[in-house]
Amino acid sequence: xxxxxxxxxxxxxxxxxxxxxxxxxxxxxxxxxxxxxxxxxxxxxxxxxxxxxxxxxxxxxxxxxxxxxxxxxxxxxxxxxxxxxxxxxxxxxxxxxxxxxxxxx
Amino acid sequence: xxxxxxxxxxxxxxxxxxxxxxxxxxxxxxxxxxxxxxxxxxxxxxxxxxxxxxxxxxxxxxxxxxxxxxxxxxxxxxxxxxxxxxxxxxxxxxxxxxxxxxxxxxxxxxxxxxxxxx
Numbered sequence: 360x361x362x363x364x365x366x367x368x369x370x371x372x373x374x375x376x377x378x379x380x381x382x383x384x385x386x387x388x389x390x391x392x393x394x395x396x397x398x399x400x401x402x403x404x405x406x407x408x409x410x411x412x413x414x415x416x417x418x419x420x421x422x423x424x425x426x427x428x429x430x431x432x433x434x435x436x437x438x439x440x441x442x443x444x445x446x447x448x449x450x451x452x453x454x455x456x457x458x459x460x461x462x463x464x
Numbered sequence: 465x466x467x468x469x470x471x472x473x474x475x476x477x478x479x480x481x482x483x484x485x486x487x488x489x490x491x492x493x494x495x496x497x498x499x500x501x502x503x504x505x506x507x508x509x510x511x512x513x514x515x516x517x518x519x520x521x522x523x524x525x526x527x528x529x530x531x532x533x534x535x536x537x538x539x540x541x542x543x544x545x546x547x548x549x550x551x552x553x554x555x556x557x558x559x560x561x562x563x564x565x566x567x568x569x570x571x572x573x574x575x576x577x578x579x580x581x582x
Contacts, residue, residue, distance in 0.1 A: 360525060392568035394509075401558055401572035402509065413570070445509055449566050452524050453499065453511035 363446055363456035370462045377433040379459045381446035384427060389448040391429040393422055396443045396458075405444075406431060436463050466490035468559050468573035476553075476580050482546040486559030486573060493540055494518070497562040499569065500533060500544045502555040510555075514562075515542050549580045 364382040371377035381391060391409050394402035404413055406422035409429065419434040433440055441463045446456040472484035486498065493515075500512040513523035515533045523531050532545040546553060556577050560569040 390566050394569075401560075401575055402569070403572075404568040404570055407568040407570075408566075413568075447509075447568070452522060453514070455509040455511060458508040 360452075361448070361450035361454050363448065363454055365444075365446060365456040365459045367457070368460045368462065370464055371433070371436045372464050373438065374435055377436045377440070377461055377463075379431040379433075379444050379461065381429040381431070381456050382427055383429075383448065383454075386427055386429050386448065387425045389424075389450070391422065391424050392447045393420075393431045394445045394447065395440075396445065402445060433461070436461075438463050466561060466571045468561065468571060470557060470559050470573045470576040472576065472578070474577055474579060476549055476578060477582050478550055478580055479548055482544070482549050482553060482578055482580070484544045484557055484559075484576065484578070485541050486543070487539070487541040488561075489540070491561065491571075492537075493535055493542055494537055497564060497567070498533075498535075498542050499560045499562065501558045501560055501569070502553075503558070503575075504552075504555040512544065512546075512557075551580050554578065554580045 393406040395405045396402040409424040410422040421432045443458045445458045467489045469487045476482045494517045497516040499514040513533050530547045535542045556575040558575045559573045561571040
């Protein structure tokens with residue numbers, strides 16, 4: 360079965376750039392979606408189809424996908440960005456990465 | 465604006481069947497793709513399966529054989545049945561919408577906690 364690998368945690372200084380990776384075999388050939396989840400809340404899509412930002416998501420969020428790695432980039436990280444982030448693709452079924460806890464220092 | 469609301473028992477005994485319903489407003493369940501997703505406490509998201517019209521389903525291979533997702537178009541809701549539950553099935557269960565194949569889950573219910581315990 361297809362697997363997505365994310366680092367369990369990423370730390371970033373306030374105002375700096377955070378990068379969260381999602382590794383998968385030839386993931387560049389798939390469409391990757393990214394979700395933000397804050398405690399007690401349902402996930403919220405922040406990037407769809409590799410690099411599309413849904414309405415209402417700050418321009419600080421961007422995505423890329425190539426080869427075996429997809430990346431969510433958060434520029435000028437803010438305290439409000441502290442959350443768990445999940446990548447997701449469709450293979451023969453929907454697959455989520457294990458999630459990355461982003462800490463803004 | 466689409467809204468999804470999960471409902472069902474919060475406590476299920478081991479070996480019994482978990483049943484949940486997702487009621488949808490603001491969209492027709494005949495028009496989109498509808499999934500169940502769960503999340504054990506402190507852990508990641510696990511996709512359970514999906515329904516798309518008319519009456520088509522896909523399931524997570526790891527749960528196939530135990531899970532059934534069905535629809536009631538007259539009530540605009542869809543349901544999850546998970547049989548032979550164990551403590552490992554204890555989780556927050558979400559229903560979610562995708563507008564089509566390969567699309568993201570753009571709308572989610574608030575989630576409902578189901579605990580498997582005697």
